[in-house]
Amino acid sequence: MKYSVAVAGASGYAGGELLRLLADHPEFEIRTVTGHSNAGKPLIASQPHLRSLAHLTLQETTPEVLDGHDVVFFALPHGASGALTAQLTNVRLAVDCGADHRLTSEADWAAFYGGDYNEAWTYGVPELIVAGEPGVGGGQSPARQREALAGATRIAAPGCNASTVALSLAPGIAAGVIEPADIVTVLAVGPSGAGKAAHTHLLGAELMGTANPYAVGGTHRHIPEIQQALRGAGAPETPTLSFTPVLVPMSRGILATSTARIVPGTSAADVRAAWENAYADETFVHVLPEGVFPRTADTVGANTCLMGVAIDEAAGRVVIVAAVDNLAKGTAGAAIQSANIALGIPEATGLSVNGVAP
């Protein structure tokens, strides 16, 4: 029997992508979708591309409506899911695609988000290397976050930029081949990550034909999430990270260019091996051959994180260029992959490694 599923925040971009993936998932049955200003209207008016779900109507986003489903996915603005999830009494698995349950540090939450702090849930990046837990992953492979996700009942899906950068850097941190200090990341991102609320700076005429930076100078909310993930991957200290996102004219996609100083004395082969070994067995995270780098187009609609690794000996830095679809692997795909693991469903169920290109 299929798991009954509700999606809260179904009229937005993350909600739409959850539904797109869930619609073809053999183990889930979408029973309830909720909205806010669109409650009472047919889902198809908000998500006209989801023709197979034209029969659904958006309901109010209340605990009563959501409670009682086997699985509830939350795709709400930051700050909205915390109070709501606390009132659920009969939900086997809750997956929050917002930020409310991501940070383990209340101080980080206060500094970068503000408002009520909610406890951290299990972080939904299965492939993330997790270090320093005795007895876990004692074999040749490092431990992974998927081990924590098995059987989880509350999952915090990652920030799309954060997971992309954490996956990009964790192999080098865990292998001890890069320094955790002085990392620099610059990202080209599409505006769907900013959501569907109408703001002038997100208008098409403001974004087409132009590259627009934002949150420059260390203010982006994904910075503490990245630092937390890299500490988890074994960074001996909190990494320092210069992080600059740039909006570019594509509706979906993140291309994250991360560079870190190579630990002096490390050979190029050892650097490269850290990444290749880390993801050699992964279905969705691929290290491309030497000299090959990914395009975001290659990940559209897919649950993949594709990365190319270059060693720049003159600069003394490794450069990792990683591509993801911010709505798929960056948000909804990660949520479903994590839910699969939590429920004991084969991890790749309902997810694709193939993108829609060109």
Next chain:
Amino acid sequence: MKYSVAVAGASGYAGGELLRLLADHPEFEIRTVTGHSNAGKPLIASQPHLRSLAHLTLQETTPEVLDGHDVVFFALPHGASGALTAQLTNVRLAVDCGADHRLTSEADWAAFYGGDYNEAWTYGVPELIVAGEPGVGGGQSPARQREALAGATRIAAPGCNASTVALSLAPGIAAGVIEPADIVTVLAVGPSGAGKAAHTHLLGAELMGTANPYAVGGTHRHIPEIQQALRGAGAPETPTLSFTPVLVPMSRGILATSTARIVPGTSAADVRAAWENAYADETFVHVLPEGVFPRTADTVGANTCLMGVAIDEAAGRVVIVAAVDNLAKGTAGAAIQSANIALGIPEATGLSVNGVAP
């Protein structure tokens, strides 16, 4: 009387932008335009946006056709202008928009370009700070490259990425507030910088809706040009630079995000002042107010380089985000601004500070 002008390579993107600017320039008269495969055809077939030049026909690109003009602008592929310019006997001012005459180091040329080396010409970035030349600019302002351009007869217009990054970093180098080691630059760039020759990877279907990195890992040809400029600005050693360009879906524009380590002990105010002082008197290079960062749209068609400066104390780095139109200030605008200086025409003649947005 106006200066007679020829533009070689008039059917390409850089050539088209030269002509667009020259068409409204009160001191220049476009007398000759040349092409290669398009020779013999009307210019308007290659440049259908230049309606005021519909009377011109593309001629062959030969020394005979070009010689005798007061000014010749070259917008040819790299390697093509060197041999040609050597044969000109009667040209008061030659401005090369290609790379052939940019590098002072034959070793750099061999490493990054290859083929015959040509001597360096006067570098066409007027606002670039030039240090260490006794007697030059002895006053309160630092010396500038415009002083070398006055009266020049052979000018090398800069690489678009190179000048953007050099202008971004020179103030901090010259003021001694940033370290020349371990600079990291990532650029979002439009494909017009790659020229008009047909290549599959530059097709619209390959570039729309996607961010595509290239020349990752220290191989881009503008790296030595940036290093040369920063040495000229006073770097005590050759800067190390991690440099990653990313093609994004806009036809024009460069958004360069450059970060450098702040020299320990330097106050945020001193860092910021380095940039503000450097360009306070400049017409075309603007440092935006604190917390404001430029969009490439703001520079389209303009001769401006707009930059925002952020101090990220947690990361110990300054972040400079600079926007230019790669064809205007990045190439053709720089060429004309430099030509103005060389000929004693007021520097801003024929150039605008206003972009075409949205």
Next chain:
Amino acid sequence: MKYSVAVAGASGYAGGELLRLLADHPEFEIRTVTGHSNAGKPLIASQPHLRSLAHLTLQETTPEVLDGHDVVFFALPHGASGALTAQLTNVRLAVDCGADHRLTSEADWAAFYGGDYNEAWTYGVPELIVAGEPGVGGGQSPARQREALAGATRIAAPGCNASTVALSLAPGIAAGVIEPADIVTVLAVGPSGAGKAAHTHLLGAELMGTANPYAVGGTHRHIPEIQQALRGAGAPETPTLSFTPVLVPMSRGILATSTARIVPGTSAADVRAAWENAYADETFVHVLPEGVFPRTADTVGANTCLMGVAIDEAAGRVVIVAAVDNLAKGTAGAAIQSANIALGIPEATGLSVNGVAP
């Protein structure tokens, strides 16, 4: 001495384009700019591309602020300028870029706009053919709207789609070579024509990578304006027009494809001659050679309307493909060109025939 100018609605897209053009106009001095929610803020915060106007501050949009200027340009939402302009007592020339003063028929206004009707002002499309007025244009050339604009004190700048289509069809109507019945026009348009107010359906993520139709089936407000212009050009009856605009992913531009039935028995040469003769002497409206059709890119920032004309004998229709920049020739350029005429300034002053491409 320059004419003093105020621009009302200076923070929007049409206002920004007016200012971009006025900033370089030798006969106008921008003295006052007004906004609504942005009043009190620097103009540069709303129009960061207009670097030469960084000294201006947005004032409130009131009659007191606007009165007393030689020229006032209105770039306000439809319905906002009517009441305001009625209160101006000391303005030599008012140019309204909104719709309030375009329609001569109160019934059309009620059917397509609603709200208070305002009397029609002189229509600001100088090149538009005007027929049937005894004694006007009695020579070989047909009369033009520019004759009505000479000395005008109140001008209604056209709707961008309307003027493009009217200019496309008027030559054939006036020459009697096409039927005024059963015209079909489909337009690819950029979203800047919809203004800068934040609406979900205009978000970048909604518009990039997709073509979105709107106002399908005869509901677009520019339809009566086109019919009015074509009646003016000599249509013996009100033309019937199927009109469908499609939003496409470009910030600026209109590509209007208009087709009309050729009057039976008319030769292809006569059809083509109607267009070529109509605009042979025009500075800003160009009929391209046979087999050549315009791109919107060729008109970006320019005051041009470029059109290609094809005779499809099998279909019995003429096809006119016309490109304009909706903000330039479509709105602000038309306003300034008309103001030039009204004030006796040479018509092309401050306007360019060259676009910014690619």
Next chain:
Amino acid sequence: MKYSVAVAGASGYAGGELLRLLADHPEFEIRTVTGHSNAGKPLIASQPHLRSLAHLTLQETTPEVLDGHDVVFFALPHGASGALTAQLTNVRLAVDCGADHRLTSEADWAAFYGGDYNEAWTYGVPELIVAGEPGVGGGQSPARQREALAGATRIAAPGCNASTVALSLAPGIAAGVIEPADIVTVLAVGPSGAGKAAHTHLLGAELMGTANPYAVGGTHRHIPEIQQALRGAGAPETPTLSFTPVLVPMSRGILATSTARIVPGTSAADVRAAWENAYADETFVHVLPEGVFPRTADTVGANTCLMGVAIDEAAGRVVIVAAVDNLAKGTAGAAIQSANIALGIPEATGLSVNGVAP
């Protein structure tokens, strides 16, 4: 047991989309992929988004390589498949995505394509209404092209524009509510339909930020294909069609706006009913509710043709706006849907009604 499949022309856009869909199709096994200039190279180098097919290598496109597969899909340039397919002796089903086998009229082929004529194969648009064949579809529903596809061994997949327009107009033709004369269609199309060969006019810098018409005036090759389909749908004479495609900045998608004169005396309800009845039972062709029109984004990656229908009484025309993904429903999806029918596989197998948006 799965059907063994070969895809000829696997390095191009249509080939890539075929492979993307085939990779998840439960009844097909991709055994062979062939290329031309890329033969000998890994498929993944040409199709980096198809991560699940990274093990495949492109072979030469020869009869020897292709023969012996159960199914061969051809995605070759026009003119290339005709000679090749003639040499296949042991292929149960061949599906040609090129034009070689689409036209039943040798005269049409000569006029619009030229070169050797090849006999027409069964046309691969299952939902197309087919009229006038006695005994076929004698019940309440009209006959469809899917009946001809059942058991077919040679299938001509449609032209993407042609099938979109044919599906748009066939209901009105078949129901006798629109006139077959004087149809007008204008299309906004993405450049992937033009293929992956490098041409200057298809460069990203030529296409971004601009709308570019082509094949204006009745010269597009899909015109006779549309006429043939509409004759098949019951047009009493060959329809006359003004057809203008416009390239717009989206990699995929067709938005076809088609208008036709309503037969005088027909009620709006009858017109609307013609479309609603025609596709009420179809899985992939959807008529949207009154007042709703499709965006191409809603069809990306999907096998859907979505259409909105408006009756413009003032103009006397019906307007049908139809959206498809040119590579999916327009080409590869149609090919696979048709192959499913031919082989007795459930028609919707391996195809989705949900698009990837935003």
